[in-house]
Amino acid sequence: MLPIGEMLRVLDVLDAAGCEVWVAGGWGIDVLVGRVTREHHDLDLLHRAEREPEVITTLESLGYAKRPGAVPGRPARFVMADGRGHELDLHPLHFAEDGSAMQHLDDRGGAFSYPAASFVTGTIEGVRVRCLSADRQIAFHQGYEPRERDLRDMAHLREAFGVTTHF
Template structure:
């Protein structure tokens, strides 16, 4: 999935009023402030209150459900460039979220881990906790003979916290 395809999806979700946070490899890229390579899919934590709107919005852009493990996740395929993996998250009044996992496992989304990153000079919300875990063990594949370091790069600048209430803007 290319950066332009991600931006197209995020534009559609924001226009529909969907509250989302990037996770996974695009979350790592947002933390670094740039796309580092193409990715197979776009992982999104989606506020459970706007989840159905997210689904119908992606269907309107050409996606169809491929793997339905709700309430854990819904993987959709098609649309512009690949897959979107939606993870519903329920938030409490303090802005802390919980994602349901398989076998009664849950994954916390503390309000302090919801921060702002950047993709294509565009501010995007991201969930830091799973992204930070990927950054700590992520090695960028480089072409043989490349002079670029083969170790994770550190995020640029300080992280900007994001309120979990209201639409991201």
């Protein structure tokens, strides 16, 4: 599990190193709704692809190391873990001048797009955190059979923002 204290520690050290990241996934939803709603296995972080060497070096200073075998792997994402069982799922983004971004999924041109409005801030434990918007979170929860935690995550977004979700 990855507790809130570890999430905030990772974000604080990355921020101090000048590495701009955005929280997505389950922790991203918790940041949007402003409270911890469940236990989290990992922390999804989106980062600027051109800053990846600094992101990796900074995370290594915290005891994280690349974990081989993540599926899907590069170019979409890679995983870093520490010796305490904490995992970070890192997603490199290529930003355009207008603030939008693209995440390459494969070598055949597959990609996720992120409109500039996808990048927002939320607050948890009194800390402002960069994260993905509710709309983008909902978009990424489509096209698969939801797990119980996905159903709860979408329910939290509906409750907090009055949005419609597909499940």
